[in-house]
Amino acid sequence: MAVVRELVGFGPDDKLVFSQEFPEEKMSALRPLFDYGDDELMYAGSYEVTADIRDRVSAILGVDLRPDIVYYVEATARS
Numbered sequence: 001m002a003v004v005r006e007l008v009g010f011g012p013d014d015k016l017v018f019s020q021e022f023p024e025e026k027m028s029a030l031r032p033l034f035d036y037g038d039d040e041l042m043y044a045g046s047y048e049v050t051a052d053i054r055d056r057v058s059a060i061l062g063v064d065l066r067p068d069i070v071y072y073v074e075a076t077a078r079s
Contacts, residue, residue: 009069
């Protein structure tokens with residue numbers, strides 16, 4: 001399955017304020033940071049970037065994460 005990997009961020013009003021694609025190759029470093037349950041490849045749903053992993057996600061993706069934004073790692077099927 002081909003997917004688009006994105007880091008998305010939502011503001012205090014739950015509006016999308018940030019969206020950036022990143023390469024699949026980054027998932028090998030990101031995957032250990034998340035509790036993905038049975039979804040080992042993290043293809044389903046959104047995975048919250050919690051306070052305890054924010055700095056590591058920021059470093060892996062090379063993106064400055066704003067403290068007032070709630071971020072998620074997502075996968076969307078590509079047709």
